[in-house]
Amino acid sequence: MSGTGAVIGGTPQARLAATHIAVAVTAFAVAACMGVLQGLSIADFEFPMRSEQLYYISVTAHGVLMALVFTTFFIMGLGYALTQAQLGRLVGLKTAWLGFWVALGGTVTAAYTILTGQSTVLYTFYPPMQAHPAFYIGATLLVVGSWLWGGVVIASYRSWKKDYPDTPVPMATHGILATIIVWYLATAGVAMEMLLQLIPWSLGWVETIDPIIARTLFWWFGHPLVYFWLMPAYVLWYTVMPRIAGGRLFSDKLARMVFILFVILSTPVGFHHQFTDPGISAGWKFAHTITTFAILFPSFVTAFTVIASLEVAGRLKGAKGLFDWIGTLPWKDPFFLAMALAMLSFAFGGFGGAINAAYGMNSMVHNTAWIMGHFHVTLGTTSALTFMGATYWLMPRLLGRQLALPGLARLQPWLWFIGMGIFSTSFHIAGLRGLPRRVYSASLAGEQGGAWADLAQAGAIGGIVLFLSALCFVAVVLGTWLGGKRIEAPAFEFAVPLEPVTEKGLWDRLGFWTIVGIVLVILAYAYPLITLWMTPRFGSPPFQPF
Amino acid sequence: MSVDKYERIWMFGAGGLIVVFLVIISITAATQAVRPPSHIEVVNPATIAEHPEFGDPQLRVEADGRIVIPVLAQMFGFFPDPLEVPVNTPITFRITSADVVHGFQVVGTNANAMAVPGYVSQFTYTFKKAGTYDIACNEYCGLMHHAMVGKITVTEAPGGQR
Numbered sequence: 103m104s105g106t107g108a109v110i111g112g113t114p115q116a117r118l119a120a121t122h123i124a125v126a127v128t129a130f131a132v133a134a135c136m137g138v139l140q141g142l143s144i145a146d147f148e149f150p151m152r153s154e155q156l157y158y159i160s161v162t163a164h165g166v167l168m169a170l171v172f173t174t175f176f177i178m179g180l181g182y183a184l185t186q187a188q189l190g191r192l193v194g195l196k197t198a199w200l201g202f203w204v205a206l207g208g209t210v211t212a213a214y215t216i217l218t219g220q221s222t223v224l225y226t227f228y229p230p231m232q233a234h235p236a237f238y239i240g241a242t243l244l245v246v247g248s249w250l251w252g253g254v255v256i257a258s259y260r261s262w263k264k265d266y267p268d269t270p271v272p273m274a275t276h277g278i279l280a281t282i283i284v285w286y287l288a289t290a291g292v293a294m295e296m297l298l299q300l301i302p303w304s305l306g307w308v309e310t311i312d313p314i315i316a317r318t319l320f321w322w323f324g325h326p327l328v329y330f331w332l333m334p335a336y337v338l339w340y341t342v343m344p345r346i347a348g349g350r351l352f353s354d355k356l357a358r359m360v361f362i363l364f365v366i367l368s369t370p371v372g373f374h375h376q377f378t379d380p381g382i383s384a385g386w387k388f389a390h391t392i393t394t395f396a397i398l399f400p401s402f403v404t405a406f407t408v409i410a411s412l413e414v415a416g417r418l419k420g421a422k423g424l425f426d427w428i429g430t431l432p433w434k435d436p437f438f439l440a441m442a443l444a445m446l447s448f449a450f451g452g453f454g455g456a457i458n459a460a461y462g463m464n465s466m467v468h469n470t471a472w473i474m475g476h477f478h479v480t481l482g483t484t485s486a487l488t489f490m491g492a493t494y495w496l497m498p499r500l501l502g503r504q505l506a507l508p509g510l511a512r513l514q515p516w517l518w519f520i521g522m523g524i525f526s527t528s529f530h531i532a533g534l535r536g537l538p539r540r541v542y543s544a545s546l547a548g549e550q551g552g553a554w555a556d557l558a559q560a561g562a563i564g565g566i567v568l569f570l571s572a573l574c575f576v577a578v579v580l581g582t583w584l585g586g587k588r589i590e591a592p593a594f595e596f597a598v599p600l601e602p603v604t605e606k607g608l609w610d611r612l613g614f615w616t617i618v619g620i621v622l623v624i625l626a627y628a629y630p631l632i633t634l635w636m637t638p639r640f641g642s643p644p645f646q647p648f
Numbered sequence: 649m650s651v652d653k654y655e656r657i658w659m660f661g662a663g664g665l666i667v668v669f670l671v672i673i674s675i676t677a678a679t680q681a682v683r684p685p686s687h688i689e690v691v692n693p694a695t696i697a698e699h700p701e702f703g704d705p706q707l708r709v710e711a712d713g714r715i716v717i718p719v720l721a722q723m724f725g726f727f728p729d730p731l732e733v734p735v736n737t738p739i740t741f742r743i744t745s746a747d748v749v750h751g752f753q754v755v756g757t758n759a760n761a762m763a764v765p766g767y768v769s770q771f772t773y774t775f776k777k778a779g780t781y782d783i784a785c786n787e788y789c790g791l792m793h794h795a796m797v798g799k800i801t802v803t804e805a806p807g808g809q810r
Contacts, residue, residue: 382688536756546795639766640766647789
């Protein structure tokens with residue numbers, strides 16, 4: 103099999119991947135500063151420049167930069183690095199750079215309108231609240247750039263397939279390709295929202311907009327978006343983490359099945375974000391509930407396979423008892439530590455997700471601080487901490503520099519895990535008590551803070567710990583990039599499966615599963631959207647937030 | 649190649665758990681009407697001020713004795729406000745927005761629905777405990793989103809404000 107053990111450090115492909123990661127880390131650093139101030143503001147700690155306007159601008163910027171920019175650029179960079187390492191090629195390097203500049207141009211344009219206070223619509227940008235047209239156009243360009251990325255990876259895979267027609271694609275690339283398919287299925291929804299609704303409306307070409315159709319198209323995109331964040335983390339857990347631990351991938355076949363299940367199930371689920379919306383029938387909400395619960399399954403399988411792979415590592419090192427293999431794992435390795443703590447967080451995040459998916463319980467927590475707590479333990483830890491750990495693993499391999507400040511790199515995942523534990527738990531409980539999300543002050547109109555003021559303060563303390571962790575991360579990245587000792591770039595090495603898949607099977611038929619995915623999206627959305635479209639409705643004129 | 653025995657047990661366990669969850673949801677939906685608020689009704693936000701029901705929204709008692717409260721959410725308040733309703737009586741809330749998307753959440757309960765311009769959200773809720781509840785806007789709606797709070801007093805006397 104080609105690719106395993108490849109050294110790519112110093113090549114143009116490595117430079118491409120590293121540049122994407124640099125943008126991701128920059129976005130992360132800016133957003134982290136805003137996050138800590140938001141935590142302080144919610145808890146009613148006074149600080150200079152605290153104002154409602156700045157708060158809502160910074161919530162918009164934090165959401166866009168963390169959820170859309172940090173993640174997308176990181177995943178693009180990771181995808182390039184893994185493809186180059188496993189397939190030994192990137193077909194269309196110029197297209198890849200074009201995608202980078204389009205995405206960066208879009209990001210800078212959108213960020214400019216946010217930071218100048220012209221697009222304070224939060225990262226969900228629900229109409230009829232209206233942003234500057236450049237915000238929608240910039241966000242669209244970010245997505246267009248990522249489409250080019252997907253095209254380059256797919257073209258590389260096709261070229262590789264010609265050379266190795268009978269070989270199953272290596273596992274990490276399989277996972278990245280599945281991620282790209284999910285991304286295309288997902289972004290089709292938001293592209294329709296942008297091109298058919300938001301952009302023409304923000305330019306004044308049409309006077310009104312339908313907020314329910316917009317929300318439906320947004321959540322067509324918004325939920326698979328979380329799998330776009332999660333699947334690259336799974337790729338690393340399956341293919342790199344057991345290698346670092348000295349183990350084997352427990353089940354190659356089931357890992358492939360997991361990614362295919364995401365391809366088909368991640369998109370037809372969006373109505374669970376709209377349980378309390380009018381205009382959508384309870385029957386369709388129930389249909390999406392079924393698919394939402396079904397998508398728990400691949401994560402359950404992942405929990406088993408990854409932990410079993412780590413147990414193999416401990417057994418190979420001689421562990422005999424029921425649990426002593428846990429102690430043999432490389433807890434001092436910052437990459438491994440970050441991954442392991444991210445996985446542990448996902449256990450809590452997954453349980454919370456099952457609660458959100460059941461609409462009886464969802465009514466209690468919908469749009470409360472619980473939701474904020476939930477996605478900080480999932481996106482904010484499971485994905486983000488995995489990506490931070492992965493940055494420690496990628497940098498030496500891409501830049502040919504030794505990781506600087508290893509002590510800080512070992513401390514950082516613990517700080518993130520502890521800080522997020524405090525932050526997320528506090529806001530989960532505050533949300534159950536009724537604290538709405540996205541509020542400038544937990545005392546709301548001035549006298550409502552009684553039930554949750556202490557929790558908001560605890561959340562702010564968690565936010566400060568998270569900020570310290572973010573500082574450590576940025577210091578390690580900057581230290582490595584600018585002053586890391588030059589070394590020969592280590593090879594990209596991936597976990598060897600206990601029983602490798604040697605022949606192409608059902609789970610390698612990516613084209614077939616893409617079609618199944620498209621059919622399911624059409625089944626899930628065509629009828630409700632067409633019905634909405636046919637119903638006589640009244641559009642909404644635009645409103646500026648302030 | 650085969651799937652490891654323990655992994656197979658785990659997969660059946662996980663699949664079984666998901667099926668149990670879905671069965672519980674189906675049964676409660678069918679027998680106890682545990683359903684999300686999914687009312688389908690449209691209203692013109694541009695002329696909402698002249699609307700017979702939402703132009704000057706007031707609590708009303710229908711001929712069959714049901715209490716219906718139309719609520720207009722508008723930057724940055726709920727109308728009518730404050731509200732007074734009797735305990736242990738089903739109250740039907742009908743909610744829409746005059747401008748952007750708002751949320752309508754009776755704090756400490758699961759009475760929770762979106763207020764979307766152009767559409768009417770509707771659900772029925774029975775307060776089991778007397779007392780004063782805050783109604784919070786839980787969807788970002790602008791500069792004073794956090795301060796968009798209404799009040800509802802649930803009175804002990806059945807019948808309450810008529």
